Each structure stands twice: as C-alpha cells, then as structure tokens.
Amino acid sequence: xxxxxxxxxxxxxxxxxxxxLGIAGVGxxxxxxxxxxxxxxxxxxxxALGADFSLSGTxxxxxxxxxDFNLSASGNGVLILSRVVKVFQADCNAAGVPSCPNLNQTAxxxxxxxxxxxxxxxxxxxxxxSYIDTKGNISSASYxxxxxxxxxxxxxxxxxxxxxxxxxxxxxxxxxxxxxAYFGSAPGGYYxxxxx
Amino acid sequence: xxxxxxxxPVRRGGQRGFVQMFGALMLVFILVPxxxxxxxxxxxxxxxxxxxxASDGAALAGARALSRGSDDAAERANAEATANAxxxxxxxxxxxxxxNFNPQSQAATDSDHVRSLTTTASVDLPLLFLRIFRTExxxxxxxxxxxxxxxxxxxxxxxxxxLQQSGSCTPLKNAxxxxxxxxxxxxxxxxxxxxxxxxxIDNALSTTFKTATTTTLNNVSCNGSTNTAQGLWQAYTALxxxxxxxxxNAIVLFTDGLPTALTQTFSIKATSNCTDKTAKQGAAxxxxxxxxxxxxxxxxxxxxxxSSDLSVLTTATTNNCSFRSxxxxxxxxxxxxxxxDSSGNSLDATGYMSVGHTAGxxxxxxxxxxxxxxxxxxxxxxxxxxxxxxxxxxxxxVIYTIGYMDVDETLLKRMANDASLxxxxxxxxxHGKYRYAGDASQLNDAFLSIASEVLRLAQ
Numbered sequence: 001x002x003x004x005x006x007x008x009x010x011x012x013x014x015x016x017x018x019x020x021l022g023i024a025g026v027g028x029x030x031x032x033x034x035x036x037x038x039x040x041x042x043x044x045x046x047x048a049l050g051a052d053f054s055l056s057g058t059x060x061x062x063x064x065x066x067x068d069f070n071l072s073a074s075g076n077g078v079l080i081l082s083r084v085v086k087v088f089q090a091d092c093n094a095a096g097v098p099s100c101p102n103l104n105q106t107a108x109x110x111x112x113x114x115x116x117x118x119x120x121x122x123x124x125x126x127x128x129x130s131y132i133d134t135k136g137n138i139s140s141a142s143y144x145x146x147x148x149x150x151x152x153x154x155x156x157x158x159x160x161x162x163x164x165x166x167x168x169x170x171x172x173x174x175x176x177x178x179x180x181a182y183f184g185s186a187p188g189g190y191y192x193x194x195x196x
Numbered sequence: 197x198x199x200x201x202x203x204x205p206v207r208r209g210g211q212r213g214f215v216q217m218f219g220a221l222m223l224v225f226i227l228v229p230x231x232x233x234x235x236x237x238x239x240x241x242x243x244x245x246x247x248x249x250a251s252d253g254a255a256l257a258g259a260r261a262l263s264r265g266s267d268d269a270a271e272r273a274n275a276e277a278t279a280n281a282x283x284x285x286x287x288x289x290x291x292x293x294x295x296n297f298n299p300q301s302q303a304a305t306d307s308d309h310v311r312s313l314t315t316t317a318s319v320d321l322p323l324l325f326l327r328i329f330r331t332e333x334x335x336x337x338x339x340x341x342x343x344x345x346x347x348x349x350x351x352x353x354x355x356x357x358x359l360q361q362s363g364s365c366t367p368l369k370n371a372x373x374x375x376x377x378x379x380x381x382x383x384x385x386x387x388x389x390x391x392x393x394x395x396x397i398d399n400a401l402s403t404t405f406k407t408a409t410t411t412t413l414n415n416v417s418c419n420g421s422t423n424t425a426q427g428l429w430q431a432y433t434a435l436x437x438x439x440x441x442x443x444x445n446a447i448v449l450f451t452d453g454l455p456t457a458l459t460q461t462f463s464i465k466a467t468s469n470c471t472d473k474t475a476k477q478g479a480a481x482x483x484x485x486x487x488x489x490x491x492x493x494x495x496x497x498x499x500x501x502x503s504s505d506l507s508v509l510t511t512a513t514t515n516n517c518s519f520r521s522x523x524x525x526x527x528x529x530x531x532x533x534x535x536x537d538s539s540g541n542s543l544d545a546t547g548y549m550s551v552g553h554t555a556g557x558x559x560x561x562x563x564x565x566x567x568x569x570x571x572x573x574x575x576x577x578x579x580x581x582x583x584x585x586x587x588x589x590x591x592x593x594v595i596y597t598i599g600y601m602d603v604d605e606t607l608l609k610r611m612a613n614d615a616s617l618x619x620x621x622x623x624x625x626x627h628g629k630y631r632y633a634g635d636a637s638q639l640n641d642a643f644l645s646i647a648s649e650v651l652r653l654a655q
Contacts, residue, residue, distance in 0.1 A: 005215050012219030016227060023231050030238045034245055041249040048256050050652040094374040094640040096367060140644065141637045158285035161264065161274070163377075165648075166257065166282075192246075195285050196253035 032068045032175055033190045039066045040079065040171035040192050043114075047081055048167040048196035053112050054135040062114050069173050071115035078115035080122045080170040081136075084151045085109045087144055088162035095140035106154045107143035109165065112136040120172035123193065124151040158195055167196040232325020243292050243321050244336050250286030251315045251340040254279040258301055258313035259342035263380040263651060271380055272303035272311075279315045287317065294319040294336075309346040309443040311383070314339065346443040347650055348385040348401060350431035351376065351409075354451040355390045355418045362601065364452065365418035367636035372450070375643035376409050378651065385443075387434055388412055391427035392420020393457045393479045394495050401438050421481035423457035424449070425570035426495065428595075429539035432578045436590045445593045446628075446650050447578065449611065450643075452600040455567040457481035459495035459538045462530035470517040470529055477538060478509050480526060485549075485564040490523035495538065532557035533566055540585075541570040541577065546622050548572045548607065568607065572622065575611035579625025594626040596646045600633045 043053070043062050051058050062071060062079065069077030084106050085091070092100035108127045127149050131142045143149045151168075160166055176188035258279030265271035279301035287297060299317045306312050318337035353372060359365045379386050387401035388409045398412045399405060431447045438445075461477040464470050478492030492509050508520055518525035532554055536542050543558045543566030544551050551562040551569065558566045581591035597608040609617040612628035629649045633642040 008216040008219065012215065012223070015223060016219070019223075019227055019231060023234055026238065027234060030242065034241060037242075037245050037249060041245075041252065044249075045252060045256070048253070048652075050649060090374050090377065091640070091644075094367075094370040094643075096370075096637055096640075137641065137645075139638060140640045158281060161261075161278075164261070164264070164278075193286075194249055194253055195282055196256050 029175065032173065035066070035068045036077070036171055036173035036190050037192050039069070039077075040169055040194055043079055043081070043171075044167060044169035044194045044196045047169060052135075053081055053114065059114050069115075073116060075116050076119075076174040078113065078117055078119045078172050080117075080120075080172075081110070081112040081114070082108055082122065082124070082151070082168040082170075083110035083165055084124075084154055084160070084168055085143065085165040086160035086162050091140055091163060092144040095144050097141055097144040099145070101145045101147065102143065102150060104162070106151045106160055107138075107146075107149045108151055109138050109140070109143055110136045111138065119174055119189070120170075120191065122170055123191075124154050124168070157193075169194050169196070229325065229328070232328075236323045236326045239292050239324075240321060240334065240336060243294060243319065244338065246291065247287055247317055247319060247336060248338040248340070250283050251317050251338040253286050254282035254299070254301065254315045254317075255313055255340035255342040257282045258303070258315065259311075259344040260651060262303065262311055262313065262344045263378060263384070265380065265382075267382040268305075271382065275303045275313050276301040279313055283315060283317050287319070291319075292321060294321045295333075296320040306343060307442065309440055310343050311346075312341055312343040314341045346383045346385070346440070347379060348435055348438055348440055348443050348445045349379060349650060350387045350389060350401065350434055350447050352389045352391065352427045352431045352447055352449045353416075354392075354422060354424070354427075354449075354453075355416055356392050356420050356422045356453065357418060359452055359600075360418035362452070362636075364600065364636050364639070365416070367639050368418075368450070368600075369413045369416060371639040371643045373410050373413050374640060375448075375647050376413075377406060378644075378647040379405075381406050385438060385440070387431075389427055389431050389434075390416055391423050392418075393423055393481055393493050394420070394459075395423055395427040395430055396496065397430060397434060401434055421457040421479075421483075422451065422453055422455050422567075423459060423479055423481075423495075424451060424455035425537055425541045425567065425574040426457075426459050426479070426539055428571065428574040428578060429541060432574075432590070432593065433584060435593060436584055436588050439588070439590070441590065441592075444650070445590060446596060447593060448596045448598070448646055448650070449608075450598045450600065451603060451608070453602055454564075454604055454607070455571040456483055456564055458489075458533070458543070458563065458567045458570055460534050460536075461538060462492070462533070464517075464529055465531055468517065468529040471515045472513045474513065476509070476513065476517075476530075480563065482564040482567070486561055487564070488524065488527040488560050489533075489563040490519075491526045492519055527560050530560075532560050533563055534558070537570050539574065541574040543567075543569050543573075545569070546572045546576060546610075548610070548622075568604070572607060572610055575613075576622045576624060579613055581625065592626050594650075595628045596649060597628070597630045598633065598642045598646060599630065600639065600642075601635070603632070605630070605632060 087102045174189040258275045261275040261278035283299035322333045385401040386405040388399040459479045479495040480489035480491030482489040518528040549565035552559040583589040597612040612630045614630040631642040
C-alpha cells in the first residue's frame with residue numbers, strides 16, 4: 001500500500017492542475033478581452049463625439065487608455081477608425097460629381113489607424129492611401145465616384161439612410177501567449193467592431 | 197537498560213484512499229463549481245460589456261439622427277429606428293448563445309431646447325454550470341442616454357466679387373445648401389446672412405429654414421467687397437434677439453479673403469465739396485493697405501438676396517460730395533477713419549494688424565488693416581458675450597470659420613478660437629473650429645466637417 005497516497009495525489013493533480021491552468025488561462029484571456037472591448041468602446045465614443053485621432057496627442061490618449069495592449073506601430077494591438085457615409089445625390093452635386101457613381105452605396109469618408117496596422121486589416125476593406133489626406137479624410141469628390149472607396153459588406157451590418165454617416169471602430173488585439181480559449185476571432189487574437 | 201524501540205504508524209483501513217476521496221470531493225464540490233462559476237460569470241461580464249457598448253453607440257447615433265426628418269415627430273421616429281438598428285449592428289444575434297435580444301429606444305423632450313434618446317437593450321444568457329442551482333438563464337440589460345441640444349446657427353456667407361472671379365460662386369452655394377440641410381427643421385433655428393461691401397440677413401433665424409434658404413442661395417450673386425465685421429455683428433445681434441441660452445448658439449463664417457470693408461460714420465472735411473457737412477454713415481473698402489478707401493455705399497441691404505451693392509450713396513445729404521462722382525475720391529470728403537466701426541468693433545484694439553493714428557483717428561491709408569482688426573475684434577466680442585447697445589447679450593456663442601483659397605488662416609483661427617492656435621492672443625469664450633478649402637472641390641468637405649462639429653457639440 002506504500003506509495004498509494006503519492007499515486008492518488010498524482011491522479012488528482014493530473015486533473016486539477018490542467019483545470020486550474022485552464023481557469024487561469026480563461027480568466028486572463030477574459031480580462032484582456034474585456035480590456036480590448038473597453039478600449040475600442042472608449043475610442044469609438046470619443047471618435048463619435050469629435051475627438052481628432054489624427055493628432056498625436058489624441059492617439060496618445062488612446063494608448064494610455066489601453067492598459068494591456070501596446071498600440072504602437074510594432075505593438076500587439078490595432079484600432080482601425082473609419083467614418084462611413086451613405087452617398088446621396090445632394091452630396092455628389094455639392095462635390096461637383098453629379099453623375100454620382102457611388103450613389104446609395106456606403107463609402108469611406110475617413111480612415112485612421114492607431115497601432116500595428118500589420119496585425120489585421122478592416123473587415124470592410126482598405127481605402128487606397130492616395131485618397132486619404134494627412135488628417136485621414138477622404139474628399140466627397142472621391143468617395144462619390146471611386147469604387148475602391150466603397151465599404152464592402154457594411155450594408156449587411158447596418159443600413160444607413162441617405163447622407164447619414166457612422167463612426168466605425170474595429171479593434172484587434174493579439175494574445176498568442178494565451179491562446180487557450182477561443183472567442184470567435186482569428187487564432188491568438190480578439191477582434192471587436194463597434195459602430196457609433 | 198531500556199532498548200530503543202520505534203513504532204511505525206499503522207495505517208488503518210479507514211485511511212486508505214483518503215487523498216483520492218478528498219481530491220474527488222474537492223473536484224466535485226469546489227473546483228468544478230468554481231470553474232463553472234468563473235465561466236458563467238465571465239460570459240455574463242462579456243455579454244454585459246458588449247451590450248453596454250452597443251447601447252452607448254446606439255444612443256449617440258440615435259441622438260445624431262434627431263437631425264433627420266421634416267418635423268419633431270418624424271425626427272423622433274428616425275432617431276428611435278436608428279438607435280435600434282445600431283443596437284442590432286453592435287450586438288450580433290446569438291452572441292455567446294444569448295437569446296431574446298430586445299432593443300428599445302425612446303426619444304423625449306427633456307426641456308425647451310434639449311431632446312434625448314434613451315436606449316435599453318436586454319438579452320437572455322443561458323448558463324452552463326449554474327444550472328445545478330436550477331438557474332437556467334439570466335437576463336442582462338444595459339441602458340444609455342444621449343442628449344441633443346437644439347442648435348441656433350447663423351450662417352454668415354461671404355459673397356464678394358472674388359468668388360465670382362474664381363468661378364466658385366456656384367460650388368459655394370451648392371455646398372452651403374448641403375450644409376444647411378444637415379440641421380433639424382422644426383427644432384434647430386438656422387438663418388442666412390450674406391455680405392459683400394454691405395450685408396443683409398437674407399433669412400432670419402427660423403425653425404422652417406430649408407426651403408427658404410435654398411431659394412435664397414439659388415438667387416445669390418457674388419459681388420462686392422468683404423465687410424466681415426459688420427456681418428459677424430449682425431449675426432450675433434440676431435442670436436441675441438432670439439435669446440435661447442439653453443440651445444447651442446453658433447455662427448458659421450465663410451470667407452475667401454481678408455476683410456476689406458467697414459461701415460463707419462465719417463466726419464466730413466471742411467474743405468469737402470459736400471453741400472451737407474454733417475457726418476455720413478456708409479460702407480467703404482480698400483483692397484490693399486496703403487491705399488485710400490473707396491465709398492461710400494449703403495451699408496445694409498434692402499433687397500433679398502443682395503445681388504449688387506456697388507452704387508454709392510445718392511441721398512440728398514451727399515450732394516456734391518466728391519465720392520459720388522468718383523468712389524476713390526472719398527479721401528477728399530472725409531477726415532480719417534473713426535477708431536470704431538458702426539457696430540462698435542475697434543480698428544486697433546486687438547492689434548493684429550498695425551495701423552497709424554492721426555489726431556485720435558485711424559489713417560485712411562490703414563483702412564484695410566483696420567477692417568481686418570475690426571473683424572478680429574467683432575469675433576472676440578461675440579465670444580466674450582459683449583452686450584449690444586440695448587444691453588442684451590448672449591454667452592457661449594461658438595464661432596466656426598471656413599477659409600477658402602487666399603485667406604489669412606491665422607486670423608480665422610483667432611476668430612474661431614481654434615485650439616490648434618496656441619497661444620491665441622485673443623483667446624476668450626468657447627472654442628470653435630477653423631476649416632480650410634483650397635479649391636472648389638474641397639468646399640463641400642469643409643462645410644460638412646463644420647456641420648459635423650456643430651452637431652457633435654450639440655450632443
């Protein structure tokens with residue numbers, strides 16, 4: 001009977017240790033997921049209320065808000081900010097594009113990226129850099145006619161009224177070291193999308 | 197002598213398998229429930245967080261949508277539908293196996309000039325481990341509220357000759373119409389003032405403004421100089437008279453150049469040919485500094501919209517004045533320029549441009565600089581909420597400026613109190629925004645940007 005206790009303990013530990021590790025992993029992952037969601041929400045809220053995230057000072061605020069993630073060019077998180085508009089005729093007329101090729105389509109009017117842009121691209125497409133100015137803005141003359149500026153798939157998420165705009169923030173947060181759970185995004189990371 | 201003896205603990209049958217049993221009990225009664233609790237509570241946290249974020253976004257979007265519609269009822273219906281759509285967009289159906297997602301939104305009038313949009317969303321989340329306590333699911337809900345202040349906006353539009361010369365008059369009018377269309381008819385008050393050498397409130401502040409302002413803008417001709425100070429002060433006077441301190445009061449100034457014109461009451465020289473030597477009030481302009489001003493012109497328009505203001509004053513009091521035959525001969529009739537214009541704006545107080553003085557008056561050759569300083573001073577007085585002649589005033593008026601082509605960007609940033617200008621020697625009152633359009637294709641974007649700023653501030 002000698003050694004029985006050791007064997008029993010080993011058996012128990014073989015179950016409890018993975019279980020405890022799993023709980024810890026899920027807990028840490030959950031915490032970081034909640035942090036990613038919160039930073040995305042905070043930035044989306046500020047963006048919708050007029051914060052200018054093309055300014056380095058405002059981007060610094062976003063980085064400060066992000067506790068668990070590094071929103072630098074080589075960091076482990078990225079926020080993709082887009083303002084999208086439903087193109088309508090009056091907008092095209094005012095922009096001097098009466099033919100309005102993108103009429104009734106949802107197009108990008110602004111694109112800004114904070115963090116490591118190499119981690120993930122937007123689910124709705126990436127506007128060509130040639131149409132984006134230093135403030136991230138895309139002119140109405142461009143988004144009224146350039147097909148590459150249409151936000152593909154956005155209408156299936158949200159149908160905007162003519163002339164209405166929406167503030168879209170997509171966040172992706174890489175956490176390959178805690179890939180014990182899966183929260184519906186690409187392996188190793190958490191993707192969240194909020195429309196304000 | 198006693199020998200040493202040792203006793204080995206005797207393991208009794210009742211202790212056998214104790215660790216196994218203890219471990220099993222711990223697993224069943226502590227670890228697994230703890231893990232289950234962690235998973236269930238974690239899911240609840242995650243769902244609550246996303247639902248809360250979704251509700252927040254929906255409330256803001258709904259409040260923004262209060263600008264769309266033909267009347268209050270339509271605007272509220274739009275806002276509620278928009279908020280519900282945003283809730284659905286932000287909270288995916290079946291997220292974390294949730295069911296019975298129930299988005300609800302309610303628009304309401306909180307006070308005379310404030311409306312709100314409240315969103316409430318709830319969802320049933322099935323529980324995985326807590327079922328052992330006979331709890332199959334839990335209801336999670338989130339509520340958010342966003343308010344929107346009504347906006348009173350006086351749009352002050354430069355319609356000077358240079359706009360016609362650059363072919364920008366029509367693009368400007370299109371962009372202006374698109375800008376005005378962004379505001380909520382029935383709630384927001386929007387007025388239109390156009391200015392050249394003289395100015396006129398073509399459309400008074402009104403909650404039914406879209407058709408009227410569109411008609412006016414279609415008929416505007418671009419002609420005249422740039423009497424910015426007078427236009428700004430007239431716009432401020434209109435907001436003061438409306439007297440709605442609870443709303444967002446804003447002036448949006450569009451201009452394509454430096455101020456060149458002023459309205460003043462000029463003293464007449466003893467040597468002037470004017471038959472009547474009493475002081476004469478009128479508008480004058482100088483296209484560049486160093487040259488004498490030309491004038492005098494009527495300073496307030498009478499026909500709507502102003503199509504031309506280049507006919508000099510021809511009243512009986514101006515008989516034989518030199519300026520009546522040749523506008524540039526104004527200097528033969530008038531003494532130097534008074535230090536303030538007819539609206540009380542100072543030609544030298546802010547010191548933005550240098551001006552020379554003679555006997556307490558501004559040298560006529562510095563008239564152009566004086567016009568720039570007067571516009572700067574008018575903006576400062578408006579932001580400070582200075583009183584009108586009758587004593588009424590209005591605090592917290594926000595000035596937005598849109599510069600087009602050859603403008604002095606520093607001046608327009610000073611006037612708007614734009615935060616990007618630091619330090620701003622005339623910083624006072626609320627911060628507005630300055631936007632620049634380099635050519636006609638950028639006009640619409642500049643206007644939309646300012647409309648967005650005004651509407652965001654209204655939230």
